[in-house]
Structure formats: C-alpha cells, structure tokens
Amino acid sequence: DGTTPLGLATRLGRVRVSEVLLAHGVPATAHSAREPLPLVAAIERGDAPMVRLLATSGGAAATTVAGGSAPLVIAAARGQREIVGTLLGASADPAAVDAAGRTALIAAACTGDEATVAAMLQAGAAVNAPDRDGLTALGCAAARGHAAVADKLLRAGADASMRTHDGDTPLTLASAGGYATVVRRLLASRADVDAQNRAGDTALILASRAGNVDTVSALIAAGAKRQLRNRDGVAAVDAAKARGLEAVAALVK
Numbered sequence: 244d245g246t247t248p249l250g251l252a253t254r255l256g257r258v259r260v261s262e263v264l265l266a267h268g269v270p271a272t273a274h275s276a277r278e279p280l281p282l283v284a285a286i287e288r289g290d291a292p293m294v295r296l297l298a299t300s301g302g303a304a305a306t307t308v309a310g311g312s313a314p315l316v317i318a319a320a321r322g323q324r325e326i327v328g329t330l331l332g333a334s335a336d337p338a339a340v341d342a343a344g345r346t347a348l349i350a351a352a353c354t355g356d357e358a359t360v361a362a363m364l365q366a367g368a369a370v371n372a373p374d375r376d377g378l379t380a381l382g383c384a385a386a387r388g389h390a391a392v393a394d395k396l397l398r399a400g401a402d403a404s405m406r407t408h409d410g411d412t413p414l415t416l417a418s419a420g421g422y423a424t425v426v427r428r429l430l431a432s433r434a435d436v437d438a439q440n441r442a443g444d445t446a447l448i449l450a451s452r453a454g455n456v457d458t459v460s461a462l463i464a465a466g467a468k469r470q471l472r473n474r475d476g477v478a479a480v481d482a483a484k485a486r487g488l489e490a491v492a493a494l495v496k
Contacts, residue, residue, distance in 0.1 A: 245277035253281040258292050271300040286318050291325045298333035313339030319347035322356050337368040344375035352380035352396065355389035370401050377407040385413035385429065388422035403434040410440035418446035418462065421455030430465045443473030451491050452482040459494050469495050
C-alpha cells in the first residue's frame with residue numbers, strides 16, 4: 244500500500260522501532276510517494292520524542308517538503324514550542340517559508356505564541372520579512388489582537404509602517420479588528436495614524452465601521468483626521484452611521 248517501515252513506525256509513534264530501523268541504515272528521510280516525510284508526520288502528530296530522533300538523525304529539518312512548506316513553519320503554526328526548539332537545534336533555517344511565503348516567525352505571531360516568537364527572534368529570524376501578501380509578523384499579530392506579541396516584535400525592531408499588498412499597515416489591521424490595546428501600542432511607536440490603504444480607508448474609518456469605542460477614542464486622541472474619506476467618499480462618521488453605531492458616530496462627527 245506504499246507504506247514504508249519507517250513511515251509506519253513514525254505514524255504509530257514507535258520511537259524504539261524507528262531507532263532500530265535507523266541503526267540498520269534506513270535513511271531518516273525514507274518515505275514513499277504516498278507518505279509525508281517522516282519528520283513532517285511526527286510534527287503533525289505532535290510527537291516530540293520522534294521529532295527529536297528524526298531531526299538529529301538527518302531527518303531533513305532544513306528542507307522544504309511537498310506542498311511547499313518547511314517543517315519549522317509547520318511546527319510554529321501548530322504552536323509546538325518544544326518541537327520548534329528541537330528543529331532550530333537541528334539547523335532548521337529561520338528564513339524557511341511555507342507555500343504562502345510565511346516564515347515560522349509570522350506563523351507564531353499569527354497564533355499569538357509569545358514563546359515561539361521569542362525563540363525565532365533569538366534564532367535570528369528577520370523581524371520584518373513579509374509573506375507573499377506583504378503581511379509581516381507584526382501585521383498578523385496586530386490583525387489578530389495579540390498585544391503581547393506585537394509589543395515583543397516592536398521592541399525587536401518591527402517596522403510599524405510596513406504595508407500589505409492591499410496597503411494596510413499594522414495600525415489599520417488592528418483598528419479594523421477593534422483591538423484597542425494593540426492600537427495604543429502602535430500609536431506609541433509613532434505609527435502613522437492617518438495612513439490609508441488601497442481602498443482609502445484610514446484606521447479611524449475602519450475602527451468606526453467596527454464600532455469599537457475604545458479604539459476610536461484612542462485614534463482621536465492621537466490626532467486622527469475625522470474628515471478623511473475613502474475612495475467611495477465614506478468618512479468615519481458615515482461608516483459608523485451605516486452600521487447604526489450612533490455612539491461612535493457622535494465621537495467622529
């Protein structure tokens with residue numbers, strides 16, 4: 244059925260059997276066309292002892308596997324901190340990416356995994372490396388409201404002015420989600436409060452549409468221009484009124 248002995252042992256979590264196979268000359272990367280790389284199979288199972296065995300036995304920790312992803316990115320996206328550490332110790336490349344161009348740092352930032360973000364930064368991961376859509380680790384942390392991660396990235400030199408291909412900055416992304424704590428941290432880092440994305444939306448327009456009073460108040464306190472309009476001619480007050488958000492509309496009129 245296309246199953247190799249090492250592939251089966253990995254899938255079943257049989258570390259001792261895998262040790263015997265490796266000791267008898269079976270390559271740690273041995274797999275059929277129907278099987279994932281043994282190391283990837285172990286990561287997908289969250290099997291830290293098996294990952295340790297394979298990664299330290301030439302299991303291709305630094306490779307890019309079928310589907311265009313690197314084992315390190317897979318582990319980071321799953322929040323597998325111990326496995327990430329094992330892979331880094333086995334010379335996994337912090338710059339490796341998945342099919343979307345995401346590094347392990349971006350993957351960890353997206354999930355809000357502060358410990359893995361710290362490990363990736365310590366390993367030399369490029370803090371401002373974007374994915375194929377132009378989204379950075381800071382941008383993803385901001386978009387998902389991970390304030391502690393955003394703060395760690397900013398202290399590590401993350402650029403709050405970097406834009407996605409749609410023109411969004413970390414501030415517009417955080418504002419659209421109504422993440423007031425992240426917004427305040429970005430504003431403290433001198434993020435451009437009136438930056439507009441490709442649709443012409445400012446952070447204030449996006450926050451007004453989302454209806455988060457705390458975020459709107461923080462932006463106004465930072466001097467956001469209430470009169471700016473997007474490409475459809477919509478200002479912050481219009482965005483709030485369109486959603487029936489009268490309390491927000493009163494703040495931005």
